[in-house]
Amino acid sequence: MFAPQGSLTLSTFDREVQRLGPLDLSNCGFTDAFGLVAIASAAETSASEGQTVVLTPRNDDVARYHCRMHLNQILEDPLGLSLDHYQVVHEHDQTDVLCELTRFDTWQEAESVADLVLSRISGPADVLETVWLCLTEACNNVTEHSERSGFTAAQVYEKNTVSERIVLAIGDAGIGIASSLGQSLGPLTNRAAVEMALEGGSSSSDDASRGYGIHDMADAIKTLNGFLLVRTGDGVGTVSRVGYRTSKSAAGIPGTLIGIQLPCV
Amino acid sequence: MPNLTLPERASSRDEARELTASLPASFANAVVTVDGHSLDWSSSSYVDELVKQILSNRNASKLILDQVSERVALFAKRSAERRGVFDRLTVKVRPLAS
Numbered sequence: 498m499f500a501p502q503g504s505l506t507l508s509t510f511d512r513e514v515q516r517l518g519p520l521d522l523s524n525c526g527f528t529d530a531f532g533l534v535a536i537a538s539a540a541e542t543s544a545s546e547g548q549t550v551v552l553t554p555r556n557d558d559v560a561r562y563h564c565r566m567h568l569n570q571i572l573e574d575p576l577g578l579s580l581d582h583y584q585v586v587h588e589h590d591q592t593d594v595l596c597e598l599t600r601f602d603t604w605q606e607a608e609s610v611a612d613l614v615l616s617r618i619s620g621p622a623d624v625l626e627t628v629w630l631c632l633t634e635a636c637n638n639v640t641e642h643s644e645r646s647g648f649t650a651a652q653v654y655e656k657n658t659v660s661e662r663i664v665l666a667i668g669d670a671g672i673g674i675a676s677s678l679g680q681s682l683g684p685l686t687n688r689a690a691v692e693m694a695l696e697g698g699s700s701s702s703d704d705a706s707r708g709y710g711i712h713d714m715a716d717a718i719k720t721l722n723g724f725l726l727v728r729t730g731d732g733v734g735t736v737s738r739v740g741y742r743t744s745k746s747a748a749g750i751p752g753t754l755i756g757i758q759l760p761c762v
Numbered sequence: 763m764p765n766l767t768l769p770e771r772a773s774s775r776d777e778a779r780e781l782t783a784s785l786p787a788s789f790a791n792a793v794v795t796v797d798g799h800s801l802d803w804s805s806s807s808y809v810d811e812l813v814k815q816i817l818s819n820r821n822a823s824k825l826i827l828d829q830v831s832e833r834v835a836l837f838a839k840r841s842a843e844r845r846g847v848f849d850r851l852t853v854k855v856r857p858l859a860s
Contacts, residue, residue: 604777608771626802633774633808640774706814706844709810
């Protein structure tokens with residue numbers, strides 16, 4: 498697990514996840530939608546392994562944000578985590594920029610999440626089409642392959658500016674891409690599994706023509722000059738307009754995290 | 763000639779299997795027309811499952827995807843190529859909304 502000392506976001510995750518230790522958000526300085534999903538997945542694993550977790554940031558603004566994004570509601574009941582000391586925040590209507598952290602277990606719930614996000618954001622048709630594609634493909638991968646619940650959250654940043662963008666995050670604390678593909682392909686490293694997912698054509702099923710979901714997502718994201726991060730175990734894959742690359746991180750995570758950033762203008 | 767109508771939004775392979783469940787198990791020599799005018803957004807997996815169910819599993823002589831978006835057309839063509847059934851797929855893209 499990890500104990501972030503600064504921002505826990507799509508762009509800082511790889512650095513912060515290397516601050517190993519029990520999940521401890523005391524010094525977490527800023528979180529985005531991706532960071533929230535990473536926290537939820539890590540907390541679920543920690544709780545299932547009986548590890549102590551500290552989920553309350555010292556920074557009041559960050560604590561309020563976590564509360565506003567329903568991190569406490571999502572984790573409190575099913576995991577028995579006590580978050581009594583979280584502040585209760587008045588929820589100002591920010592539904593045009595926020596889509597709170599949500600747990601899902603079925604494709605119908607995943608589709609409802611995608612519907613909700615699309616009802617709250619605006620943008621060019623190709624961006625909305627890509628948001629739907631990414632959310633449904635990634636969430637369906639969770640329900641079909643991870644063997645655990647999934648989490649998702651979304652947020653629009655710098656709305657009504659030339660830098661307006663949406664961050665989507667989907668994650669789970671499940672078996673990971675390598676174990677899933679390994680069911681049909683044999684043992685794989687996490688990095689090799691990420692590479693196969695991005696290239697497409699590898700699947701845990703016996704249908705040789707499946708396994709293009711993440712590849713097709715990546716293709717659509719690249720076309721829009723967006724950014725994709727795929728993390729599974731210690732495997733890392735990124736896609737941007739310059740192409741894709743994979744690497745092995747010094748730190749592993751449970752399950753799989755997918756983060757997407759798309760320009761909304 | 764069997765006809766199907768796609769929903770406004772489609773996401774999962776299960777959804778595509780449900781849509782095609784009422785079709786006969788095999789219809790060699792049949793042309794299947796799928797009306798896609800309502801379909802705004804779809805995952806690539808949904809379109810792939812549709813192609814698989816109709817052309818690969820049920821062996822239709824032709825699948826006509828009518829009035830679909832550019833992106834659904836792209837997904838369908840890719841799927842048909844990967845599955846070796848491209849010669850039995852016809853895609854008609856709907857005009858862009860003005």
